[in-house]
Amino acid sequence: MAAFARILGFGHYLPAKVMTNADFEKLVETSDEWIRTRTGIQERHFTEEGETASTMAAEAAKRAIEKSGIDKNNIDAIIVATVTADMHYPSTAALVQRALGITRPVPSFDIGAACAGFVFGLTIADSFIKSGLYRTVLLIGAENLSKFTDMQDRNTCVIFGDGAGAAIIQASDKPGILASHLATDGNYTHLIEFPAGGSRLPATHETVEQRLHYTRMEGQEVYKQAVKDMSEAALEAMKRAGLTLDQISWVIPHQANTRIIETVGKRLNFPMEKVFQNIAHVGNTSAASIPIALSEMEQQGLLKREQNIVLTALGSGLTYGSVAFRY
Ligand SMILES: CC(C)(COP(=O)(O)OP(=O)(O)OC[C@H]1O[C@@H](n2cnc3c(N)ncnc32)[C@H](O)[C@@H]1OP(=O)(O)O)[C@@H](O)C(=O)NCCC(=O)NCCS
Structure with missing residues (x-):
């Protein structure tokens, strides 16, 4: 093992x-x-x-x-x-x-x-x-x-x-993934959904006419939950890994919105220059967002071996979580 x-x-x-x-x-x-x-x-x-x-x-x-x-x-x-x-x-x-x-x-x-x-x-x-x-x-x-x-x-x-x-x-x-924290809050399933095309509402002419084959989102509510859950999840992963903020080189949040990212950084009391952002040129790419960010950071020489890094994300579900790892 x-x-x-x-x-x-x-x-x-x-x-x-x-x-x-x-x-x-x-x-x-x-x-x-x-x-x-x-x-x-x-x-x-x-x-x-x-x-x-x-x-x-x-x-x-x-x-x-x-x-x-x-x-x-x-x-x-x-x-x-x-x-x-x-x-x-x-x-x-x-x-x-x-x-x-x-x-x-x-x-x-x-x-x-x-x-x-x-x-x-x-x-x-x-x-x-x-x-x-x-x-x-x-x-x-x-x-x-x-x-x-x-x-x-x-x-x-x-x-x-x-x-x-x-x-x-x-x-x-050698240490790599140190700790993680995963959660889903099923009370908020309605905040981001893709209504039709599944077994609940299979595709019909009506579902297409009603534009139900597209993402629907209550942006402001998602925003509030994202700020809270992404900050708390990041802290939980750090705690489980036995790390303090001064031992973290980068926090890499899901690239959902610059304002969400900046508020998470402030809540963590973490310097903004160590909170990575590439949303300006990629937008929100959901599950691809964090690995694209990591790969770009690697290419730009920002990621270094032995750095402690914290990832934090939230999405439809509402599902959220964090991982602390040593690169
Ligand atoms: C979606 C989001 C950018 C909207 O920003 P916001 O500041 O909350 O804006 P609001 O929803 O309060 O809308 C404010 C106004 O801007 C309007 N608006 C919305 N989208 C707009 C757009 N693209 N261009 C111009 N105006 C727009 C709204 O209609 C509203 O107008 P009204 O006051 O006349 O009704 C923001 O809520 C957000 O990022 N939420 C989280 C989304 C997210 O991360 N989703 C994926 C989860 S991983």
Whole structure:
């Protein structure tokens, strides 16, 4: 049995097509000024024809495999965190396994924990490894949100972006993932939902006419819960890891809204220059948000080995959680 699960490396993929705030001014009654000041977003990436959650996930995975220097045939499990799968089934993870050419019959499955998906996945990977069940896990957060967002609804369309981020997690005798805290508050299932297309409301002409195949969100209520739950979750993971704030190099919050991120930083009493933000150029990419942030930080030389890092996220469910790890 391994003492620890350690992250070997990251990779990410963002579609080439960029949607600026000015592009949204042509679609809905909004302004660059409103979007920048209320969300911090300047642009986001959108998929084009042929790009799906699984194609982005596979590309991010290839880059993470290369960065980690592992042989893809040593991957023992593939987990994809997504709420925008290519299809209801097969899983996006099965499609990724196929795209990567991994022919060994490893378990490949999706998890649906919305924007907290990567944090949930990291905890699952950690448990798989520490239990001795698997040695090397490929974890991906991938979202194709533009396909599920109503481009006539200004409350949601300006927020979301597409992309994927991946990590390779492997058994190690050196500390890696230190602690996590996961939670779901089922009292708030109604705050972010995708009403139709499931078994409750299968697709009909009416559901399409009523625009029910798009994300619906009560933004202000989500905002309040996000600030509270993401701050508390971050503190809980630190406590469980036995770490104090001065021992943390980075807090990486789910990139939901600059104002949420800044308020979480203030509540934690943590210097804002150590609270990572890339929302300005990617928007909210749900489960892909944290791994894209980690991968970009790695590329920019901001992540260093032996740093203690805290991830914190909240999403539809409401599901939230945090992970403290040593890189
Ligand atoms: C969605 C969000 C940006 C809205 O910001 P807000 O400051 O709460 O804005 P409100 O919802 O109070 O709306 C204020 C006004 O701006 C308007 N508005 C909403 N979207 C707009 C847009 N894109 N452009 C211009 N005006 C807009 C509203 O209609 C409202 O107008 P009204 O006062 O005439 O009714 C913010 O609530 C948020 O980020 N929430 C969390 C969302 C989130 O993170 N979701 C994913 C979870 S992972």
